Amino acid sequence: MRRFLPFLDWLPKYNKKLFRKDLAAGMTVGIILIPQGMAYAMIAGLPPVYGLYAALFPVIIYAFLGTSRQIAVGPVAMDSLLVAAGLGTLVITGLENYILMALFLSFMVGAFQFFMGIFRMGFLVNFMSRPVISGFTSAAAVIIIFSQLKHLLGTNIENSNKFHELVINALHHIKETNFYDFAIGIVGILVIISFKNWFKRFPAILLVVVLSTLVVYFFNLESYGVHVVGEVPAGLPSFNWHKFSFKNFKDIWPIALTLAFVGYLEAISIGRAFEDKNKVETISPNQELVALGLSNMIGSFFQAYPVTSSFSRSAINYEAGAKTTVASMVSVVMVVLTLLFLTPLFYNLPKAALASIIMVSVFGLIDLSYPKSLWNQRKDEFAVLMITFLFTLSMGIVEGIMLGVLMSLLVMVYRTSKPHFAILGNIKGSDYYKNIYRFGDEVEVRPDLLIVRFDSQLYFGNSSYFKSQLFRYIEAKGPGLKAVILNAEAINYIDSTASSMLIKVIEEIHQRNIQFYIAGAIGPTRDIIFESGIVNCLDKKYLFVKIKEAVAHYEDPDKIPVLREKIAHQNLSN
Structure with missing residues (x-):
């Protein structure tokens, strides 16, 4: 039961001391959640009250099923923007139909x-690399900030x-600026920033809302043209069935899948960050997916649009001393x-004030330090980040993510197609064999022996590279070469294409009257060597x-180590 209901782990040990901390943290987050939720609903193109609906049933479901005790689930800026971006590409007439599609999307x-x-x-989710996430998040933050200009300026600027x-x-539309709206928004931004710098514990967002x-x-x-939230429907959300149709499914499944990945990624990354701080591991990735999934599914029947973990509210929840999901309740x-x-x-809450809350909240998502470090250390990953950033800005949110993931995969494939291939030599006076280009004169290089290490799995994508590099090294040794030793410690897999290649390579090397040895193969790789027939042309010994x-055997074939003999005669049944 604890696997499916994680709260059973901490509930038996719950006490008044923990409740006091959860109460304080929950009230602090609640004060921020109410205006923030309304603001984020505006980003999604929904009436502000839907941000409050999204902070009810999904949060309750996660409190019982989630494995993180301190993340704050609810409406967030990133998902809200993705909702607007996804539904904005569809032909939807009227606000009521837009709301229904947003709930079905959830x-x-x-x-x-x-x-x-x-x-x-x-x-x-591991296929969304950090450069992709950073580039996408920064671009999305910029888009969110500029999408709030219509509220900050008080003009009817078309969304995009x-x-x-x-x-x-x-x-x-800048000439149509309402200076009252503009003044309210700018003052709101300055107040929140000031309090963040000098009075961090004070709820500046609440102050902006009230003032x-x-x-x-x-x-x-309002009589001077200031745009206000207007009437907010009182009462709790009602239960409604969705109007399921294949057309609706076909229209929104790509954005739904994107939101599913992005939402999970946000929750798991925040949860793991708190694990590191607490030195306690509670996160179960697959249970997190179940918890978030049921939160969104059940919440959607109670008029909640897609939710996940909030970066800002989770941090506040943690800093305020939350110990369990009671704080969320x-x-x-x-x-x-x-x-x-x-x-x-x-x-009478002005939309410009909500815009100021959004702008300051998402500005922190723009990361400049990480791209700088990539520029100094990993130019290829910096390129992935920048391409993701620029395409997200110019082409759209979903398109930017998809291209970023594709670029990451291409970089990964390129790296594995041409992995590190080292020539090894014996460090004088020791049993160690290291890269001859890293240790210089300390390494003994023999003209009759070639020792190489291939730092990757062997598969169809790099088998040709392995063969060409190996024979290039063999040719460089010249006619004095008598044996080749492949250090296979880093080779954790050999596919069928690479197995066939390796058999042909060994046969060709033998035809040149050169012996071939394999050293250091781990268990799974050794199984493949036996299973694929490589051992038949290599010989177990x-x-x-x-x-x-291997070097000792080359020098004295009659000397067979006992452990080598045992390894050589292993078979798959063992």
Whole structure:
């Protein structure tokens, strides 16, 4: 039961001391979650109240099923932008139909996550490398910031998920700027930034919400064209079935799959960061997928759009002392009280204030230090990051992610197609064999012996490279060469194409009256050597545990180490 209901691990040890900490953390996060959730719903193109709906049932479900005790689940900026970007490409007429598609999208996201968790496919997220994530996240943050210009300027700027279109649209409408909206937004930004620098523990977001609402109310700024949230429906969300159709599924499955991956990636990365800080491992990747999946699926029936873990609220939750998911339940109670009794207070909340909250919140997602380090250390990964960043800005969110993942895979394939291939020599006075180009005069190089190490698996993508490099080294040795030793310690797999290649290579080497030895092959690789027939042309007696044993056998064939003899006669049944 604990595997499927992780809260059973900590519930028996729960006490008043832990509850006090969870209560304080939950109230702190709740104060921020309410205005932030409303702001993020605006990014998704939904009425602000849907941000509060997304902070109810999904959070409750995760509290019972999630394996991280401190991440704060709910509406987030990144997913909200992806919702807007995905649904923005569809032909949807009317706000009501847009809302229905957003809720169906949430169900689809949850379904993908749930089934990936059931079938233990959490490993797939590993294909989104850090350069891709960094490039995509930074670009998405820039797009989110510029998408809020319409609220900051108080003008009717057309939305887009492309940076250049947002800038052009803003320039076309800049003359229509409402200076009251602009002033509220700028002051909000300055207040939040100031409090972040000097009064970190004070809820600056709450201060901006309260002050801006009071200013609009007492000075009747709505009559001066200030855009306000307006009437927020009171009461809890109702239960609604989705209108399932194959057309809807066909239209939104690509964005749903993207959101499923991105949402899971955000949750697992935040959860693992807290594991490192706490020195306690609780995260189960596949159970996280199940928890997020059910949170989104069940939440979608209660008018919640896609949710995941929030970077900013999770950090606040942790710093405020949260110990368990009870803190999240406290935040839910605050949202419930707001929906039941406090919605009239949000009527005069200016949208420019919400825009200022969004802009400051997502600005921290723009990472400059990581690209700088990649530029100094990994130029190819820097290129992947920049391509992802630029294409996300110019082509769109989903397109940027897809291209970034493709570029990462291409870089990985390129690296494995031409891996490190070293010539080894004996370090004088020792049993160690190291790269002759790294140790210089300390290494003894023999004209009659070639020792090489291939630092990768052998497969169809690099088998030709292995063969060409090996014979290049053999040719360089000249006619004095008598034996070749392959150090196979780093070769963890040999596919059928590489096996056939290796058999032909060994036969060709033997035709040149040169002996061939393999040393250091690990168990799985040794099994393949026996299974694929490589051993038939190599002979069992030329398999060695260590390089020094292969060299000793070359020098004295009658000297057979006992351990080598045992290894050589192993078969797959053992």
